[in-house]
Amino acid sequence: MKKMVITGVNGFIGRHAKEYFEKEYEITGLDLAANYSGEREPDDTMTYYQCNMSQESAEMAAIFTGVQPDVILHCAGSANVGASVVNPMADLDGNLHSLYQLLLALKSFEKRPEIIFLSSAGVYGNPRQLPVRESDVAAPMSPYGLHKHMGEELCEYYNRIHGYHIRSIRIFSAYGNGLRKQLLWDIYQKYQNTGRIELFGTGEETRDFIHVSDIMRAIDLILSYDGPEAVINVANGEEVSIRELAEIYAEKLGAPQNIVSFNGAVKEGDPRNWRADISLLRKLGYEKQMELSDGIAAYVDWAKAQD
Template structure:
């Protein structure tokens, strides 16, 4: 059986990746917490290591020597734009230093595993045109987007100089069960606390939403791809306004659309409009499985179970 290391395995995407790939791979998980925080099912054989990845390349090298991974999914890091604006050094530590230490830990290895680096649409900032292509200009608007872009440059350098096999996936607005932050969680908490959904911006801002179950399927396709491209948009190629999403959400909560309002304030680092060109991802065989309305309905059911 092939071997996969998932960094940030306690995180939102890391947990879903572990559940999806554990039938095909022997999984080793790395994270900051002392123990794995997900659900362990009978027969779960994942090996787990507590590891501060931003500081411990020697420890990671020891782990990798023992595991000899075929694949590394580097899910570790922060995904909070607002927090990166408030504390950019912490974001640099989590998003760039951890990647650098991982690459250093593998430098002396003869075996070059496939590595997936989770970058972000944040590298694009406000695109000059939509849909935005992988070859279009990058112009990050936040420390988070900047550090992800720096991570991509680091990956390109290690591919070119040291013969690594790293692909950077620019993930757009991912959502799904288990996400306890960002827009969908914020909407649920606001409605539960006030009976209303008041959000930043005008509501005309747009995002390209993709369910986490479609993310992991896309990763599977990318791992099987042997083409030359090392940067790939991962999204659905659909532009959805925040107002539309919030009104769908209100309906799933059993509320009318008039509970939704916008304060007109723009948060620092937030882009206006996103829609990805996913021609490359589609060439790999990607198809959307989770419709936005169905994904939101499932999320509301999950959130209610957390109460």
């Protein structure tokens, strides 16, 4: 059986990746936390290591030597735009230093595993035109987006100079069960606390939402791809307004749409509109399987179960 290392395995995408790929790969998980906090506890289907990746290239090198991974999914790092604005150095540490230490840990290896670096649509900032293509100029609006772009450049350098096999995937607006932050979690918490859904902005801002189950299928397709492209958009190529999403959410809660309102305030680092060009991902065989309304319904059921 092939071997896969998942960094940040306790995170939202890391946990889903572990559950998706464990039938095909022998999984080793790395994370800052002392223990794995997946759906099954204790979990004997994975070897788990507590590791501070931003400081421990020697420890990671020892782990990789023992595992000899065929694939590394680098899911570790911060995914909080607002927090990156408040504390950019912490975001730099979590998003860039951890990646650099991982690449250094592999430098002496003869075997070059396939590596997927989880980047972000945040590298684009406010696109000049939609849909935004992988070849468009990066213009990040937040330290988070900047550090993700720096990570992509680091990966390109190691591919070119050291013969690594890294693909950076620019994930757009990910959502799904288990996500305890960002827009969908925020909406649920506001509804629980106030009976209303009051959000930042005007509601006309748009995003390209993709369910985590579709992200997993996209990663699977990318791992089997042998083409030259090093950066790939991961999205559905669909522009959905925040107002439309919030009204769907209210419906799934069984609440009237008039509980949804917007305060007009703009949060630093937030872009106005996103829609991805996913021509390359489609060329690999990607097709969306989770409709937004179904994904939100499942999320509402999951969130209610957490009460």
